[in-house]
Amino acid sequence: MKYYQEEYDLYIEIKASVFAKIQMQANGEYPNENGGMLAGHYSSDKHTVYVEEVVVPTEKKTGRTSFVRSTTGLESVWKKLGEKGLRYIGEWHSHPNGTTQYSATDMSAMRDIEKEVSIENPILLIVSVKNEGIVAQTFYCYKNNKLLEYRKMIDLRELYGGLQKQMETSLNVNREFISHAGSKGDATEQHWIDFLRTYLPDRYKVDKAIIIDSTGNVSWQMDIVIYDGLYTPFIFNQDGFKYVPAESVYAVFEVKQDVKGNLEYAAQHVESVRKLQRTSIDMVNSGKRTDAVLLTKIIGGILTTTNSYKDSHTIENQLKKLKGYQTLDMGCFCNSGSFYVDYEEKVPPNINNKNGIEEKREYIKQLYESRTVNDVIFSDKEVSLFTFFLQLVSYLKSIGTVPAIDINEYLKPIGAKIDEII
DSSP, X not given: OEEEETTTTEEEEEOHHHHHHHHHHHHHHTTSOOEEEEEEEEOTTSSEEEEEEEEOOSSEEEOSSOEEEOOTTOHHHHHHHHHTTOEEEEEEEEEETSOSOOOHHHHHHHHHHHHHHTOSSOEEEEEEEETTEEEEEEEEEEETTEEEEOEEOOOHHHHHHHHHHHHHHHHHHHHHHOOSHHHHHHHHHHHHHHHHHHHSOTTEEEEEEEEEOTTSOBOOOEEEEEEESSSSXXXXXXXXXXXXXXXXXXXXXXXXXXXXXXXXXXXXHHHHHHTSXXXXXXXXXXXXXXXXXXXXXXXXXXXXXXXXXXXXXXXXXXXXXXXXXXXXXXXXXXXXXXXXXXXXXXXXXXOOTTSOHHHHHHHHHHHHHTOEEEEEEEOOGGGHHHHHHHHHHHHHHHHOSOOOOOHHHHHGGGTOOOOOOO
């Protein structure tokens, strides 16, 4: 747990185990106040204090609105702490059924401590405790005759880890309690879809869908499709299936319970999307007409609950065997880590926005066929979900905006045409 005092650039770090002791002591004396001393050490630049231990007074007086402690009988305790490199750094006490705001008595006590102990910026922790336990806590430090308040910082790893555990629990519940294979798969896919819908920017739509091109060719059904809802907004719903035009697709993923035996299967699904015939026409950007852009890459990957392979080398070797449109970009095995593939790609020469659509299709095909694997990078299992997500966001940013769809190509089968020039 970390806290920050902005005015003087000061930090406090307290171990979760230390705070747990404080919570237990505060709860144990409720509805009376309780408190004690804090031991720790300072960083070399004195900007950070590390709270390592709680020292419980052997003599104290507690009441509903008061707490007084003595240092009597603690000489041996402080001697042992000193041998560990720890020293007195401040105080803590509880406010039963009250706020964490300090009182005039607290201010006076901290002023006396600074003088008597010869310590710079002693810290004070006040915890608000009720029947259910600690409901709030505030750190202060005494400096320049003032008690300065710290703000609690967010531990991003802890935040990511919490969401990771939540996702793992949901996926494992599906796996354990849903016996029908089809229902289990649907529930797992929906958890991944809900996660991506929640955290991706609104410009990206997420659905289970079949991809279609202007010639009527279709992909295999894709468990997860991330597609554009602004420049290619129309989709078709037929017999319970969603059909998304190929031009709108940013990424596709196959969802499985376990990765074992499913990498090639996922690659074949991804290939069925990438080989569809996409269009690209002139578009208006910031009021200016621009040439039809080159076809963008489509991210392909796999998402699973578990990974039963004994090591990452098996996965890496399988990924290296995939070629062309079947190459996978990334994936996440929720219980063991995420991965992305670093490719060497040869950009076809003499190709730009002014080239025709057939040349642009040949360009994207050659780009995929030139791919060779430089490396496969795996994440720590504790943050597999968010390393996957942040890598996905990075890839989406690099794509930018998908090509503008030529709607007239989709109207040819019915002999219709629209005017796209205003």
